[in-house]
Structure formats: structure tokens, C-alpha cells
Amino acid sequence: MHELNRYDLGEIATALQDQTYDEHRWLINPETGEIVFWTSDTGIDGENPVDLDELDELDLIGIDPLPSYIWYQDMVDFTEQVSDEQAQRRLVRALDGNGAFRRFRRELHEEYPHLLDAWHAFRDGRAERRAVEWLADNSLIAEEAATRFLHEHPDPAVP
Numbered sequence: 001m002h003e004l005n006r007y008d009l010g011e012i013a014t015a016l017q018d019q020t021y022d023e024h025r026w027l028i029n030p031e032t033g034e035i036v037f038w039t040s041d042t043g044i045d046g047e048n049p050v051d052l053d054e055l056d057e058l059d060l061i062g063i064d065p066l067p068s069y070i071w072y073q074d075m076v077d078f079t080e081q082v083s084d085e086q087a088q089r090r091l092v093r094a095l096d097g098n099g100a101f102r103r104f105r106r107e108l109h110e111e112y113p114h115l116l117d118a119w120h121a122f123r124d125g126r127a128e129r130r131a132v133e134w135l136a137d138n139s140l141i142a143e144e145a146a147t148r149f150l151h152e153h154p155d156p157a158v159p
Helices: 009-017 052-058 068-081 085-094 100-111 113-137 143-152
Strands: 024-028 035-039 061-063
Touching (some): 009 024, 009 035, 009 113, 068 100, 068 113, 085 100, 113 143
Antiparallel strands (some): 024 035, 024 061
């Protein structure tokens, strides 16, 4: 097991959110904590193509993205906590149907920019906690370290 501070939680969170993984993969070196980016055209060094099967020899662990409904639920949870009833109603409407991610972002940017900082803190906090959970699930950090981090980093307050 390694220490949590050896890992870049932001990079792991980005990999867990990346829904375009058909074209590329995010991988982590469990010994160093380094995140590498693989594409079929450029491999992991940016120059030499390599098949994913060959990466197993390098002892890298793939970071598979989490389903989009998990990230959608963050928008729902945030919206439920918004105290401005009009803003809450409009954000709920934005979340209905296909295109919810785009509509939610547009609604925040155009109508409620004062909520943007709170949304970013909420979204980023959730993403970092998921990165810690992923590290623990893959036995890269101790379960106790993950539990401590999750306890010390609750969701931020939403205005």
C-alpha cells in the first residue's frame, strides 16, 4: 500500500469522468503513482504505438471511467440543496432528458453565475472522493486512509 499523497487525485478524477475512452485510456503506474495517457496511434510515450495487451507487461492499471449517471447524480444532489427556489426549479428543468449536462452548465453560466463557484467546489469534491475510493478499491491505498479522507472531505455547503 502507498500513501495517498503520492497520487494526483485531480488526474484520477479526470480519468474517471472521461467518457471518450474508446479512443484512449488513462493508466496508472501503481509503484510511482504516475498517470499515463495511451492512444492507439501514439502509445504511452506519444511516439510509439503499442497495443493495450502489451501494456500488461508494464504493470499499469487501467482507470476505467465511471458511468455518466454517477456524474449526473452530482448535478441532481447539488440542485436539491440550492436554497433559491426559482434557481432550483430551473436547474431541475435543465436536468430533464437528453442534453442535461449541457443545459445544466448553460443554466448556471447564463442565469445563476453566482452558483458557479459552489457547483465547481461540489463537483470537484465529489470527483476527488471518487478518486480516493477508486484507489482503495484497487488496493493502491489502505482502506483506513480512504475512510479518513472521505470523513475529512464532506460535500461543501450549497448556497
